[in-house]
Amino acid sequence: MGLRDKERNVSENVKEIGQAEYEAEVVGASERMPVVLDFYSTECPPCEALAPKFEAVADQFAGRARFLKIFRQGNRDLATRLGVTGSPTLIFFRGGREVGTRLSGEDIKRSALKQQVEEMLAQAAA
Amino acid sequence: MAERYDLIVVGAGPAGLAAAIYAARARLKTVVLDESVPGGQVKTTHKVSNYPGFPEDVKGADLAKAFAMQAERFGAQIRRAVEITKHDLAGPTKRIELDEEEQVEAPAVIVATGARPRELGIPGESRFKGRGISWCATCDGAYFDGKELHVVGGGNSAVEESLFLTQFARKVTVIHQFDHFQAEPATVEEALHHPKIEVIWDSEPRAFLGETALEKVRIENVKTKEVRELATDGVFVFIGMVPRTDLVKDILRLAPGGYVETDESMATSVPGLYVAGDIRAKRFRQITTAVADGTIAALAAQKYLKEKR
Numbered sequence: 097m098g099l100r101d102k103e104r105n106v107s108e109n110v111k112e113i114g115q116a117e118y119e120a121e122v123v124g125a126s127e128r129m130p131v132v133l134d135f136y137s138t139e140c141p142p143c144e145a146l147a148p149k150f151e152a153v154a155d156q157f158a159g160r161a162r163f164l165k166i167f168r169q170g171n172r173d174l175a176t177r178l179g180v181t182g183s184p185t186l187i188f189f190r191g192g193r194e195v196g197t198r199l200s201g202e203d204i205k206r207s208a209l210k211q212q213v214e215e216m217l218a219q220a221a222a
Numbered sequence: 223m224a225e226r227y228d229l230i231v232v233g234a235g236p237a238g239l240a241a242a243i244y245a246a247r248a249r250l251k252t253v254v255l256d257e258s259v260p261g262g263q264v265k266t267t268h269k270v271s272n273y274p275g276f277p278e279d280v281k282g283a284d285l286a287k288a289f290a291m292q293a294e295r296f297g298a299q300i301r302r303a304v305e306i307t308k309h310d311l312a313g314p315t316k317r318i319e320l321d322e323e324e325q326v327e328a329p330a331v332i333v334a335t336g337a338r339p340r341e342l343g344i345p346g347e348s349r350f351k352g353r354g355i356s357w358c359a360t361c362d363g364a365y366f367d368g369k370e371l372h373v374v375g376g377g378n379s380a381v382e383e384s385l386f387l388t389q390f391a392r393k394v395t396v397i398h399q400f401d402h403f404q405a406e407p408a409t410v411e412e413a414l415h416h417p418k419i420e421v422i423w424d425s426e427p428r429a430f431l432g433e434t435a436l437e438k439v440r441i442e443n444v445k446t447k448e449v450r451e452l453a454t455d456g457v458f459v460f461i462g463m464v465p466r467t468d469l470v471k472d473i474l475r476l477a478p479g480g481y482v483e484t485d486e487s488m489a490t491s492v493p494g495l496y497v498a499g500d501i502r503a504k505r506f507r508q509i510t511t512a513v514a515d516g517t518i519a520a521l522a523a524q525k526y527l528k529e530k531r
Contacts, residue, residue: 140361141259145302147303179434181362181365182355182362200352201358206321
């Protein structure tokens with residue numbers, strides 16, 4: 097126990113993108129499987145806190161949903177276009193559009209993230 | 223199978239980490255659980271000026287890291303970003319489940335879960351969370367370069383974070399329900415003389431308005447009852463805290479305001495269960511009073527464990 101904390105590497109199931117890739121990696125890809133996009137910032141302890149939970153859930157849904165992160169400071173135009181003003185913010189996409197409820201701020205629970213992904217998968221199957 | 227400890231501390235803020243430092247130095251097998259990274263509210267405070275030992279201001283995030291490193295140096299284990307999915311703290315062995323997959327147990331627990339920022343509870347607030355409304359200036363201030371911001375509140379946090387936000391914003395307007403601030407006089411003076419800061423006294427927000435993102439805040443003057451709408455790029459809310467009592471609210475009687483009552487050794491009515499820091503019913507909530515609570519709770523828990531053996 098405790099390994100997950102101490103020897104943590106960024107999961108291979110979380111991919112970092114830039115805004116130029118948004119249309120293909122997020123909107124386009126969500127036609128095929130659910131996508132979760134994480135806007136993060138530096139000097140943001142809630143973002144640091146979310147990272148291991150995000151990776152754990154990404155590993156759990158590997159091959160069934162895509163987990164992407166995007167650095168807000170380097171991608172301001174997209175943040176502005178999507179109306180994102182807080183870090184971290186998780187946005188969910190399915191079928192080429194945003195779905196569900198955005199999760200934002202310090203109290204994003206692993207169980208809440210998991211639940212939204214499960215709902216997207218259930219809707220995709222229906 | 224459950225991993226057994228002498229002491230489980232829930233919450234890695236100043237109270238919990240001070241407790242962990244004392245417990246680990248007393249050779250208690252100690253684990254600290256936190257939903258986030260260590261530091262509690264301190265980690266998102268941009269600077270701390272009144273914590274002894276730092277003749278210059280210290281960044282909250284740096285102070286938080288120092289607390290955690292000190293606890294880990296003595297052998298306390300800090301579990302970051304874990305979620306408590308089940309708990310039973312009432313009996314002689316306290317049991318906690320983490321992330322639905324792992325069990326920890328101990329004969330003594332210190333709950334130092336602190337408090338979360340209070341929400342206004344007005345229309346539009348949850349809709350625009352992360353779309354113009356924020357509770358963390360260090361996290362989100364930089365989103366508002368050259369923008370016009372509003373801050374709600376008038377205590378230390380509101381005034382200090384307003385000053386911090388002037389680094390980014392073109393203008394910061396503070397909306398406060400009274401006709402004076404409750405913050406430390408030195409900070410108040412700096413804010414009132416700051417060219418980018420304006421204050422609207424005697425007023426409270428009533429609603430947040432906008433299409434997809436926040437555009438306006440509706441405020442009411444509590445004396446004249448005049449209502450008006452202010453255009454805004456973003457609102458930061460600092461109106462105090464609500465204690466996080468989820469772990470204990472079913473087994474302990476809560477004081478008015480939802481805080482937990484203890485005796486002077488931080489003990490609750492449940493043997494082996496202690497609370498420390500901002501969750502506790504007390505008059506002043508500072509980093510210094512939190513570390514004092516944590517210290518006392520750890521010493522009391524140590525004595526309890528010794529007598530139990």
